[in-house]
Amino acid sequence: MSAFALAPLPERAFASDMVSYRLVAMPMRYSPAPGVVVNAIGYNGSVPGPVLRVAHGQRVHVEYVNRSSIVTAVHWHGMVLPNAMDGAVGVTQAAVPRGGRFVYAFKPDPPGTRWYHDHAGDMGILRGLFGLFVVEDPRDERADVECAVVFHDVPDFSSVQAAMMGTSRAPMIDPMDSPEMRAMKPSDKMGDEVRYLAHCINGATYPNTKSLKVKVGDRVRLRVLNASGTQTRYVRLAGHQLRVTHVDGNPVPVPMEFEALRIGVAERYDAWFDVRRPGAWLLQGLSSDPLAFQQAMVVYTPGMEKAAPLSAPQSLEGVDYLTYEKLGGGFAAAVDERGITIRKAFTLGGGAWDSPRWTLNGATWPNTPKIAVRRGDRVLVHFKNTTDMDHPMHLHGHVFRVVEIDGNALARPLDKDTSLVRSNGGTLTWIFDADSAAGRWLLHCHNEIHMMDGMMTEVDYV
Numbered sequence: 248m249s250a251f252a253l254a255p256l257p258e259r260a261f262a263s264d265m266v267s268y269r270l271v272a273m274p275m276r277y278s279p280a281p282g283v284v285v286n287a288i289g290y291n292g293s294v295p296g297p298v299l300r301v302a303h304g305q306r307v308h309v310e311y312v313n314r315s316s317i318v319t320a321v322h323w324h325g326m327v328l329p330n331a332m333d334g335a336v337g338v339t340q341a342a343v344p345r346g347g348r349f350v351y352a353f354k355p356d357p358p359g360t361r362w363y364h365d366h367a368g369d370m371g372i373l374r375g376l377f378g379l380f381v382v383e384d385p386r387d388e389r390a391d392v393e394c395a396v397v398f399h400d401v402p403d404f405s406s407v408q409a410a411m412m413g414t415s416r417a418p419m420i421d422p423m424d425s426p427e428m429r430a431m432k433p434s435d436k437m438g439d440e441v442r443y444l445a446h447c448i449n450g451a452t453y454p455n456t457k458s459l460k461v462k463v464g465d466r467v468r469l470r471v472l473n474a475s476g477t478q479t480r481y482v483r484l485a486g487h488q489l490r491v492t493h494v495d496g497n498p499v500p501v502p503m504e505f506e507a508l509r510i511g512v513a514e515r516y517d518a519w520f521d522v523r524r525p526g527a528w529l530l531q532g533l534s535s536d537p538l539a540f541q542q543a544m545v546v547y548t549p550g551m552e553k554a555a556p557l558s559a560p561q562s563l564e565g566v567d568y569l570t571y572e573k574l575g576g577g578f579a580a581a582v583d584e585r586g587i588t589i590r591k592a593f594t595l596g597g598g599a600w601d602s603p604r605w606t607l608n609g610a611t612w613p614n615t616p617k618i619a620v621r622r623g624d625r626v627l628v629h630f631k632n633t634t635d636m637d638h639p640m641h642l643h644g645h646v647f648r649v650v651e652i653d654g655n656a657l658a659r660p661l662d663k664d665t666s667l668v669r670s671n672g673g674t675l676t677w678i679f680d681a682d683s684a685a686g687r688w689l690l691h692c693h694n695e696i697h698m699m700d701g702m703m704t705e706v707d708y709v
């Protein structure tokens with residue numbers, strides 16, 4: 248397994264203006280929990296793949312080789328890059344077949360916590376093809392300890408087909424008192440949930456997860472990614488508040504402290520804490536799934552490696568967890584709509600029991616309405632969610648601003664590339680500038696089931 252504590256990059260790492268990597272997608276087996284053996288596909292034989300790191304301003308050259316039996320391509324999630332490097336199969340490139348190779352070369356931008364994953368439509372993420380990509384920002388405050396924390400889940404593949412057909416009987420497993428659980432009626436038949444065999448951090452479950460060693464006085468930075476195929480995660484470090492400085496890699500207007508993070512699929516948060524006393528504490532993914540009690544890793548000070556770590560309850564009752572509204576400073580009178588040249592409204596629909604459709608304005612990919620832009624346009628996209636699940640909507644190749652939620656303008660809009668649109672009538676608005684490279688940029692729900700079932704469209708530069 249790769250190491251996930253991120254040592255500071257040595258000076259010589261910055262000497263060259265190019266960083267080279269080789270990524271090989273290969274079949275592998277691993278056992279993340281007792282009795283669970285996974286036939287996975289991993290980059291360089293590990294799940295998650297290696298943490299890729301460059302300093303902002305450096306170029307990256309990635310030689311990608313596919314030694315797996317599925318068709319693949321690598322998407323660089325959250326990067327603004329040339330369209331031909333975006334890795335979206337069928338849109339920006341042809342799939343890399345078994346034995347094939349593709350070279351990705353670009354200048355990673357913007358800086359921050361990004362990630363990379365498969366984007367060929369054959370469940371690559373669910374199989375294990377994902378990893379973190381850190382673009383170091385020289386303007387960031389220095390951390391004493393930095394750690395990559397990738398939350399991911401191992402699916403029972405026999406449930407994936409049923410979830411796509413809308414006939415899955417896998418239960419919801421959000422923690423008690425979460426908005427997801429509160430929105431459920433006892434009669435609700437979900438039909439779209441994947442059944443998971445293990446909930447992991449960095450490829451393992453507790454107590455086999457790698458621990459993080461810290462010292463009293465340390466200021467620690469966690470780069471947290473939710474690489475789950477379908478589930479929102481609530482993340483807590485027992486006994487600590489987490490100070491959030493970046494969302495999806497982008498600095499927040501005002502850093503804020505929370506008792507727990509709420510991380511939608513594909514989102515990232517940079518969360519910091521100070522070590523004030525000796526101890527051992529669990530960093531946990533909260534949920535009501537008994538399996539999820541294993542989704543934890545230990546943070547400890549020297550001498551405490553054998554101590555029973557402090558843990559937090561698997562409930563959100565009374566817990567101050569992160570929301571866009573809190574991080575966005577509450578509400579403003581109105582959205583600043585200056586300069587908007589294009590407006591597009593999407594109704595998120597579908598997902599009925601026994602239906603294989605998740606829709607945008609009633610249609611499924613590739614028949615969904617697209618957004619045509621010209622360079623220089625300022626685009627406002629409004630979502631209304633009529634379904635009973637939250638949707639992590641993602642746009643390739645751009646950073647958008649979340650300006651409105653459920654009818655309220657945010658006082659401090661958040662710069663993101665993925666954002667959850669709340670279930671049962673929730674709304675959300677993005678504004679973005681069409682100033683990326685010309686081409687076709689996908690816009691889709693990052694829940695793998697919803698995406699494969701059609702909740703996808705594109706922004707096209709014309």
Ligand code: C2O
Pocket residue numbers: 322324364366513641643689691693
């Ligand atoms: Cu994280 Cu279409 O991608």
Ligand code: CU
Pocket residue numbers: 605637638639692693694697698702
């Ligand atoms: Cu969705």
